[in-house]
Amino acid sequence: MIHYTAMESAEAALERLCDPQAEVSAHYLIGADGTLWQLVQEAERAWHAGAGSWRGQGDVNSRSIGIELDNRGDHPFSEPQMTCLEALLHGVMRRWDIAPEGVIGHSDMAPGRKSDPGPRFDWARLALRGLAAPVGRGDAPEVVCAASFRDRAQVAGYTAEVDEAALLEAVRLRYRPGARGPLEVADFTVLG
Structure with a gap:
């Protein structure tokens, strides 16, 4: 860590x-x-x-x-x-x-x-260099919603019990550090 x-x-x-x-x-x-x-x-x-x-x-x-x-x-x-x-x-x-x-x-x-x-x-x-997980190339979801984002994030390893805003911030810190605003398709695809 x-x-x-x-x-x-x-x-x-x-x-x-x-x-x-x-x-x-x-x-x-x-x-x-x-x-x-x-x-x-x-x-x-x-x-x-x-x-x-x-x-x-x-x-x-x-x-x-x-x-x-x-x-x-x-x-x-x-x-x-x-x-x-x-x-x-x-x-x-x-x-x-x-x-x-x-x-x-x-x-x-x-x-x-x-x-x-x-x-x-x-x-x-x-x-x-093979020393951390790469940015995913996942499929875009049919619907952009917090529940489906949480599901995809949990598969990637994000299992801490937190609210949607904290989860989105953590994923973005890792995979999309410049991203701001509401949940969007790119937040799903980086998780693979």
Whole structure:
């Protein structure tokens, strides 16, 4: 699971992630300069996900590897950081037999509660390298309605119990970050 730190520096994030009083942790932190820190062993539980679900599974902390990226969420992720993330994801996916569809953002499993890694994160880049699910090429629905959108989103993995607005925002953060306005056909087709 990919996050952004929303802090001023990697050092500040490192301090917080290593502070037992903060009750938050992650397996990895990647600085904007590409520096990689491993904070928790991959087989151990880290406290990075919180409430939510993905593919019908709750307790995401127990079944995921958290990767924090040094970014406030308001600017693009740096080239050294993305290069490091790609190498890390390649190894993690191989070691744990994770398919590209299993690489998610915090906003995917916690719609309405979390927005990281945010609209500036380059999901398309990861998808081109086989490190994240690509944008779908699904059929257009006969009727554009919230119930059929929820059905399609659940098949794609979005199973957290949230309202329609939060669900639409989460799907758009991942697949259509510039989209605004009411539900439309393109919101269905990106899910495949």
